[in-house]
Amino acid sequence: xxxxxxxxxxxxxxxxxxxxxxxxxxxxxxxxxxxxxxxxxxxxxxxxxxxxxxxxxxxxxxxxxxxxxxxxxxxxxxxxxxxxxxxxxxxxxxxxxxxxxxxxxxxxxxxxxxxxxxxxxxxxxxxxxxxxxxxxxxxxxxxxxxxxxxxxxxxxxxxxxxxxxxxxxxxxxxxxxxxxxxxxxxxxxxxxxxxxxxxxxxxxxxxxxxxxxxxxxxxxxxxxxxxxxxxxxxxxxxxxxxxxxxxxxxxxxxxxxxxxxxxxxxxxxxxxxxxxxxxxxxxxxxxxxxxxxxxxxxxxxxxxxxxxxxxxxxxxxxxxxxxxxxxxxxxxxxxxxxxxxxxxxxxxxxxxxxxxxxxxxxxxx
Amino acid sequence: xxxxxxxxxxxxxxxxxxxxxxxxxxxxxxxxxxxxxxxxxxxxxxxxxxxxxxxxxxxxxxxxxxxxxxxxxxxxxxxxxxxxxxxxxxxxxxxxxxxxxxxxxxxxxxxxxxxxxxxxxxxxxxxxxxxxx
Numbered sequence: 001x002x003x004x005x006x007x008x009x010x011x012x013x014x015x016x017x018x019x020x021x022x023x024x025x026x027x028x029x030x031x032x033x034x035x036x037x038x039x040x041x042x043x044x045x046x047x048x049x050x051x052x053x054x055x056x057x058x059x060x061x062x063x064x065x066x067x068x069x070x071x072x073x074x075x076x077x078x079x080x081x082x083x084x085x086x087x088x089x090x091x092x093x094x095x096x097x098x099x100x101x102x103x104x105x106x107x108x109x110x111x112x113x114x115x116x117x118x119x120x121x122x123x124x125x126x127x128x129x130x131x132x133x134x135x136x137x138x139x140x141x142x143x144x145x146x147x148x149x150x151x152x153x154x155x156x157x158x159x160x161x162x163x164x165x166x167x168x169x170x171x172x173x174x175x176x177x178x179x180x181x182x183x184x185x186x187x188x189x190x191x192x193x194x195x196x197x198x199x200x201x202x203x204x205x206x207x208x209x210x211x212x213x214x215x216x217x218x219x220x221x222x223x224x225x226x227x228x229x230x231x232x233x234x235x236x237x238x239x240x241x242x243x244x245x246x247x248x249x250x251x252x253x254x255x256x257x258x259x260x261x262x263x264x265x266x267x268x269x270x271x272x273x274x275x276x277x278x279x280x281x282x283x284x285x286x287x288x289x290x291x292x293x294x295x296x297x298x299x300x301x302x303x304x305x306x307x308x309x310x311x312x313x314x315x316x317x318x319x320x321x322x323x324x325x326x327x328x329x330x331x332x333x334x335x336x337x338x339x340x341x342x343x344x345x346x347x348x349x350x351x352x353x354x355x356x357x358x359x360x361x362x363x364x365x
Numbered sequence: 366x367x368x369x370x371x372x373x374x375x376x377x378x379x380x381x382x383x384x385x386x387x388x389x390x391x392x393x394x395x396x397x398x399x400x401x402x403x404x405x406x407x408x409x410x411x412x413x414x415x416x417x418x419x420x421x422x423x424x425x426x427x428x429x430x431x432x433x434x435x436x437x438x439x440x441x442x443x444x445x446x447x448x449x450x451x452x453x454x455x456x457x458x459x460x461x462x463x464x465x466x467x468x469x470x471x472x473x474x475x476x477x478x479x480x481x482x483x484x485x486x487x488x489x490x491x492x493x494x495x496x497x498x
Contacts, residue, residue: 111438111440118378123377123492124377124488126464126466127441127442127443128451129440131436131440134434135433135451135453139431183437184437185437185438186437187435187472188434225414228463229432233464234412236394236404236462236463236464237461238402238413239462
């Protein structure tokens with residue numbers, strides 16, 4: 001017996017002064033339940049990293065929908081994917097017929113401050129998140145034979161897609177020249193190559209059953225020991241290239257569970273925290289061989305980040321993975337409007353972040 | 366634990382490095398004979414194998430540059446100077462890559478594989494940390 005996605009809801013991603021995570025969660029959950037026909041659900045899973053204690057309870061309390069088990073789940077940027085894995089597993093095991101999965105977030109402005117780092121690492125300047133992204137970008141450019149122009153091309157592509165997404169934070173096209181002229185944050189990364197942490201919410205209703213839009217797989221993995229530049233950001237490492245990254249582990253688990261391969265994908269939403277992160281995801285998700293990234297940028301083989309990606313939407317950590325799945329569901333239903341990928345039948349959503357955690361979700365119809 | 370005779374200087378964190386009275390510095394790492402791997406900072410369990418036969422070692426002070434950038438805006442919790450260099454160096458003997466501050470804050474003046482040496486780096490309020498130059 002499969003797991004159907006019968007409802008989707010989203011609160012736009014952006015900055016909303018005066019609105020709480022509860023306000024945004026209520027909007028997304030109400031929309032998802034209404035779309036599904038308000039089925040009774042037996043459990044709720046809420047992804048959030050910075051929401052605070054009982055964030056999920058506060059949302060369902062405001063809707064007078066408490067009483068069922070409500071669990072908040074934190075797995076960094078992959079929190080929403082983790083929540084989906086747990087909900088889908090419980091449905092497949094026969095524990096529930098219907099589960100509500102949502103994510104809420106209200107990120108502070110600027111560089112993300114993370115309790116992941118010990119205070120002395122902050123004091124010593126070793127907790128500069130964009131600098132880790134920059135080191136990884138530099139190694140990728142070197143090892144894959146890519147240039148800064150490719151980084152700009154990713155931004156141009158995603159911002160062009162974001163123009164058509166009413167739930168995105170940035171909806172203006174940019175040129176490669178403008179991207180390369182934006183402020184240098186950490187060489188080789190310029191400001192417009194980095195996504196903005198922000199605010200938002202997203203929700204999905206899962207129900208046991210076959211047909212329609214199916215949640216074919218939701219798989220979370222953590223990093224293996226060794227890599228020095230993975231999202232685990234240790235202080236030392238023994239290797240980088242020969243250690244399978246968590247994104248690849250979760251993608252291969254998800255392909256196996258869903259019974260599809262990378263060649264079957266019509267549409268992908270991937271973690272473009274920075275422009276290089278998207279190009280790295282291409283090889284981590286087995287979409288291409290290392291060095292062949294440029295061939296994917298025209299979208300001829302598979303369309304990546306039709307929503308505009310995090311570079312257009314911004315990233316509310318607990319909600320971002322579910323926001324990707326909301327996009328994929330619309331693409332598969334054929335109601336994505338001007339962003340529609342023709343005849344999309346198989347989609348993958350990928351998030352990776354602090355921990356390190358990576359989640360891959362495959363949706364089919 | 367002083368360098369250059371200044372008594373009010375303190376290491377950014379205990380157990381990361383040894384400072385000599387002559388200004389010398391050495392990172393304190395761990396080595397597991399069963400996994401044959403080094404790590405930094407010193408832990409009681411090998412982070413690559415889980416082995417617990419950890420020997421405390423002073424890591425080599427020469428390295429080559431593996432990745433680098435410059436941080437141009439102060440990240441949260443940091444009140445030292447900007448820009449500052451930031452990167453990964455490869456310790457030759459241990460085959461270990463270490464994330465580190467770099468003395469050079471202009472990325473255009475560095476290149477892959479450049480030989481580097483461990484140095485003590487002073488931050489505000491008498492705090493001493495390590496860097497590679």
